[in-house]
Amino acid sequence: MPVQLELDDIQGTVLRNRPMPYFGAYLLFRIDDAKQARTLLRRLLPYVTSAADWDRPVEDAWINVVLTFEGLRRLGLSETILAEFPVEFRQGMAARKVFLGDVGASDPEHWDMPHGANGFHVGLLVMAASDELRQQKLAVGHEALAGLGGVKLVGRVDVGVPPNLREHFGFADGISRPYIEGQGGAPLPGQGEPAKAGEFVLGYVNELGVVATGPGPEALWRNGTYLAIRKIHQDVAAFRKYLRDNADSPAGQEFVAAKMMGRWRSGCPLALAPEADDPELGRDSRRNNDFAYYGEDPDGRRTPVGSHIRRVNPRDALKESLTDARLHRLLRRGSSYGPMLPEGVLEDDGQDRGIILALVNANPGRQFEFVQSQWINDGDFVSEGSRTDPIAGRRDHSADYAFPARPVRRRLAGLLDFAVTRGGEHVFLPGIGGLRWLAGGGDLQT
Amino acid sequence: MTNILPLEERLAMAQTMTDQPDGPGKRIGKRGELTMIGNVVPGGAELFRKRLPQFQAEAAYWEGRVGTVQSLRILLFDNDTRFVLSLLYDGDFKPYLVDIATQAAPWLDALADGVLEGYPGITSPKAGEWVISLLHPTEFSYAAHPDVSVRDLTRMKKLSAAVSDLLDAAG
Numbered sequence: 001m002p003v004q005l006e007l008d009d010i011q012g013t014v015l016r017n018r019p020m021p022y023f024g025a026y027l028l029f030r031i032d033d034a035k036q037a038r039t040l041l042r043r044l045l046p047y048v049t050s051a052a053d054w055d056r057p058v059e060d061a062w063i064n065v066v067l068t069f070e071g072l073r074r075l076g077l078s079e080t081i082l083a084e085f086p087v088e089f090r091q092g093m094a095a096r097k098v099f100l101g102d103v104g105a106s107d108p109e110h111w112d113m114p115h116g117a118n119g120f121h122v123g124l125l126v127m128a129a130s131d132e133l134r135q136q137k138l139a140v141g142h143e144a145l146a147g148l149g150g151v152k153l154v155g156r157v158d159v160g161v162p163p164n165l166r167e168h169f170g171f172a173d174g175i176s177r178p179y180i181e182g183q184g185g186a187p188l189p190g191q192g193e194p195a196k197a198g199e200f201v202l203g204y205v206n207e208l209g210v211v212a213t214g215p216g217p218e219a220l221w222r223n224g225t226y227l228a229i230r231k232i233h234q235d236v237a238a239f240r241k242y243l244r245d246n247a248d249s250p251a252g253q254e255f256v257a258a259k260m261m262g263r264w265r266s267g268c269p270l271a272l273a274p275e276a277d278d279p280e281l282g283r284d285s286r287r288n289n290d291f292a293y294y295g296e297d298p299d300g301r302r303t304p305v306g307s308h309i310r311r312v313n314p315r316d317a318l319k320e321s322l323t324d325a326r327l328h329r330l331l332r333r334g335s336s337y338g339p340m341l342p343e344g345v346l347e348d349d350g351q352d353r354g355i356i357l358a359l360v361n362a363n364p365g366r367q368f369e370f371v372q373s374q375w376i377n378d379g380d381f382v383s384e385g386s387r388t389d390p391i392a393g394r395r396d397h398s399a400d401y402a403f404p405a406r407p408v409r410r411r412l413a414g415l416l417d418f419a420v421t422r423g424g425e426h427v428f429l430p431g432i433g434g435l436r437w438l439a440g441g442g443d444l445q446t
Numbered sequence: 447m448t449n450i451l452p453l454e455e456r457l458a459m460a461q462t463m464t465d466q467p468d469g470p471g472k473r474i475g476k477r478g479e480l481t482m483i484g485n486v487v488p489g490g491a492e493l494f495r496k497r498l499p500q501f502q503a504e505a506a507y508w509e510g511r512v513g514t515v516q517s518l519r520i521l522l523f524d525n526d527t528r529f530v531l532s533l534l535y536d537g538d539f540k541p542y543l544v545d546i547a548t549q550a551a552p553w554l555d556a557l558a559d560g561v562l563e564g565y566p567g568i569t570s571p572k573a574g575e576w577v578i579s580l581l582h583p584t585e586f587s588y589a590a591h592p593d594v595s596v597r598d599l600t601r602m603k604k605l606s607a608a609v610s611d612l613l614d615a616a617g
Contacts, residue, residue: 096468098467099467099468208544208548208569210571320513321513321597322511322512322513322514322542322545322546322549323542323545324545324548324549327544327545327548365540365541366541366544369468369541370541373467373468373538373541374537374538374541374542378476378537380476380514380536380537380595380597380598381537381597383595383597383598383601385593385595385598386476386593
């Protein structure tokens, strides 16, 4: 029996790929008045975009609503239900900094985006194919807030693709994603067996063979999920200088960058083009993700075992190990913020730029937190000791990176904090029915 | 006794025991430990000993599959009414519990069902809770190589054997 996803009840962010180019915004609000917050939800409900027409959207723009644990508490959700939420969501990301490796420059004391413990209670995610459409969606939010002094804007991050259509380090982005059972269409080559819908949406069977559920009544959690939101500042100048200092030619710099990422900056995978970039392959969605590791590249001679893409998505590489990679998958929604550092510039201009990640997962502990703590910020799973992700990893445990090369393996030392956490939170993205339940009172106590 | 280093040099080799960053237990470096103490169900000891030879015989296969357990011991005491399960393993425990359940369930269940009081089955959503409820914090722990995982050891053995073969061939 094929899985039927209730697309008209799932918020669009879960299943929709962002347009390209894109114009978006993350708006974060503090709730000081429960009734007014529920009024806001009621007013927004008609405008919240579902995944129903995600394949062919009527308008290429959407608005979605998320809540932090503290936000749900302030809405008045009963303590009985609150206590049943996953511990990671209840504690909030800032409280989990040691486990997640948010230390040093990434410590929450330096974050500039509010989290659940300091004012982020409800959030609006806006994504659009044009600035005009973004403004229209923002106007909806603005009108919904009219007269609601008890809900205050505490943070806003505008996102949009840099002029070169790449993320700030220069890599083509958003290439690999799981194909979800019931999403329709056919998987692209390399997407493999469809992922069980319950890995990404509550109310469906997950990879453990059980229905993923949430706390309290089904009306609250059905078709909902969690997002791990991360604001990552990218030190582009440091990254460029590091490449320059570790290669003797522009081509050499591209090679080092590719070995750190696992793909050339065009998006072309090292697995299929180990010696030289093939930008055409990088653009071809039927080829650029069609590879595996276990049989073809067990030792990482093409795609190093410690490279970024092989860490965050090991595909079949861990087949003989303890880890079942299917239990630790993420659906990654990434969007850039801040101005591009002009090509060739090697000095930091003091501007804040980076990426906002919204990682969709129905089980924050088993998915986002596992990937962050075990795969990005540790190396034991690939026999790399305490080595971490050369692009996104913490540096206090290890700051070097090694990959096979001829005649002997190459070791890069002195990795810097190229990616620094500037904000993060686990948020609940209810189904549209769940939002209605929350807006209408449900179990709310005030 | 002779040749014992002065105190300050002995202390320079000190290992520090820390808490697991998420979940129960202590660790030295990245080598974690767990000690569970619980009750054996009435008549369970007999069942346990009957199953033990098979469990012991299959241990290398299943633990090899899990690939992160450095040592594991189980003993019965108090006239076979209670048990101790103690292990030393690589890395974090809680994040991997679900993987252990999917990898080694047939082996663990075949020993523990009907023997360990309250055992919910390792694939049960309650398994983590059950483990945690029986944990006793360790007071002291030592690991010979806090920076070397089981996986590292396997790789090093392979490398060492290859070098040995090479030298033999050259000789």
